[in-house]
Amino acid sequence: MPVETATEKAFRLLREHRLDVQRVESHDGLVVAEMQGDHATYMLGWDPGRKQWRCTCPEMKGQCSHLIALRCVVTR
Numbered sequence: 001m002p003v004e005t006a007t008e009k010a011f012r013l014l015r016e017h018r019l020d021v022q023r024v025e026s027h028d029g030l031v032v033a034e035m036q037g038d039h040a041t042y043m044l045g046w047d048p049g050r051k052q053w054r055c056t057c058p059e060m061k062g063q064c065s066h067l068i069a070l071r072c073v074v075t076r
């Protein structure tokens with residue numbers, strides 16, 4: 001069975017309605033979302049203070065499937 005890439009997983013998570021975007025602030029760009037991952041629930045979003053995408057999962061910072069999915073549905 002082929003290994004699922006992060007991008008493939010991101011689209012699967014979106015198809016399965018696992019992403020819940022909770023806040024998008026237009027004045028500073030704050031984005032807060034919750035993702036039902038395969039193993040746990042993660043908080044993720046854009047942190048305007050640190051100017052970076054963040055996710056609480058243990059995958060590679062800024063490169064995880066959760067953030068790929070979130071960046072498909074929000075722009076800043």
Ligand SMILES: [Zn+2]
Pocket residue numbers: 042044055056057058059064065066067
């Ligand atoms: Zn993640």
